[in-house]
Amino acid sequence: MSELNNNNILSAASHFDIEGDIMYIERFGSGHINDTYRVKTAVRSYLFQRINDQVFTDVAGLMENTRVVLHHLKQKLAHLGREKVEKSTLTLIPTDEGKWYYQDESDCFWRMLILLEGTKSYDIVETEAQAYAGGKAFGEFQKQLSDLEPGKLVEILPNFHNIDFRMGNLRNAIKDNVAGRVEEVQDILHYILQREERMRTILWMGNNGDLPLRITHNDTKFNNVLLDEHDRVQCVIDLDTVMPGYVAYDFGDAIRTIINSAAEDEPDTSKIILNIPLFRAYAQGYMSEASVFLTEKEMTSLLHGVFLLPFMQAVRFLTDYLNGDTYYKIHYPTHNLVRTRAQLKLVQEMELYQEELTTILEESVHV
Numbered sequence: 001m002s003e004l005n006n007n008n009i010l011s012a013a014s015h016f017d018i019e020g021d022i023m024y025i026e027r028f029g030s031g032h033i034n035d036t037y038r039v040k041t042a043v044r045s046y047l048f049q050r051i052n053d054q055v056f057t058d059v060a061g062l063m064e065n066t067r068v069v070l071h072h073l074k075q076k077l078a079h080l081g082r083e084k085v086e087k088s089t090l091t092l093i094p095t096d097e098g099k100w101y102y103q104d105e106s107d108c109f110w111r112m113l114i115l116l117e118g119t120k121s122y123d124i125v126e127t128e129a130q131a132y133a134g135g136k137a138f139g140e141f142q143k144q145l146s147d148l149e150p151g152k153l154v155e156i157l158p159n160f161h162n163i164d165f166r167m168g169n170l171r172n173a174i175k176d177n178v179a180g181r182v183e184e185v186q187d188i189l190h191y192i193l194q195r196e197e198r199m200r201t202i203l204w205m206g207n208n209g210d211l212p213l214r215i216t217h218n219d220t221k222f223n224n225v226l227l228d229e230h231d232r233v234q235c236v237i238d239l240d241t242v243m244p245g246y247v248a249y250d251f252g253d254a255i256r257t258i259i260n261s262a263a264e265d266e267p268d269t270s271k272i273i274l275n276i277p278l279f280r281a282y283a284q285g286y287m288s289e290a291s292v293f294l295t296e297k298e299m300t301s302l303l304h305g306v307f308l309l310p311f312m313q314a315v316r317f318l319t320d321y322l323n324g325d326t327y328y329k330i331h332y333p334t335h336n337l338v339r340t341r342a343q344l345k346l347v348q349e350m351e352l353y354q355e356e357l358t359t360i361l362e363e364s365v366h367v
């Protein structure tokens with residue numbers, strides 16, 4: 001996507017129906033895909049985003065998904081009153097033409113949301129209370145959407161968590177070797193190929209008709225939950241990938257960030273160790289909401305998700321590294337390689353603690 005200057009951003013922002021004159025615009029957050037800004041007016045703050053249309057090629061479909069999901073969530077919470085609904089769900093601001101996104105002269109796509117003041121998000125979980133809150137937030141999110149017909153949403157990124165698709169992309173990247181990096185990652189490729197078959201369990205269960213398709217979030221990193229000043233859940237954010245999926249994908253992706261004592265891109269892999277009490281707290285928080293709708297087989301699938309998601313994330317980071325870093329934003333040349341190694345260290349740690357993780361999950365179902 002093209003570089004932006006302040007005039008482009010300001011001019012795009014002026015097409016939205018916001019309250020008050022714009023005082024300033026600044027970069028915001030640590031997302032890997034979209035460009036995010038905070039727009040401050042004399043009245044309130046807004047979250048302003050340029051949607052990455054190389055990743056989300058169907059921007060109209062993406063925004064329609066978001067609209068449908070938000071409408072459903074807001075209806076579910078309507079009994080709590082307008083103020084609470086606005087605090088607990090995202091609110092899109094229309095353009096002055098009444099649309100949910102604006103396409104500028106350079107074909108950049110923009111959207112505006114209310115920024116929820118007084119909230120916090122964490123890249124690394126610090127306390128069991130936070131982990132529990134995160135589990136409850138994503139469990140509740142799935143529960144609230146469990147009566148929304150999956151067919152109402154477009155599968156905005158097809159095969160997003162399909163491991164066969166991701167391994168296929170990796171194989172293509174190895175074959176093309178556009179950045180000439182295949183030779184240096186032989187040890188990693190060996191490690192990945194050894195585990196490929198085992199990681200197909202969820203796909204296999206799904207294809208067998210053992211797992212219902214539900215509406216899932218599909219990007220349940222802990223920093224996609226906003227907490228209030230008392231670490232209570234306020235709102236689940238980043239709805240770009242909300243689409244039909246299996247609950248184990250959301251569970252595993254959340255655990256990927258929650259159980260890790262270090263950042264997703266920690267270069268010193270000796271710092272990547274599992275925080276088992278946080279795993280237990282997340283599982284209990286999640287089950288406190290989700291146990292009412294999960295099937296027995298979905299419950300057994302959760303553990304497979306815990307192994308699959310860091311593995312698949314490693315495959316995706318590595319594919320991008322081999323392709324010359326075209327998908328994820330990087331901050332230094334080997335960033336995707338460092339991210340890959342960090343995710344695989346997590347898989348390795350999980351393998352060591354598999355029995356403990358299994359027991360905790362079984363226990364949290366019955367709490």
Ligand code: A2G
Pocket residue numbers: 032033055218219221240241264313316
């Ligand atoms: O980075 C982004 O948020 C990705 N989102 C998500 O899938 C995951 O890879 C994450 C890793 O931190 C999209 O690809 C849309």
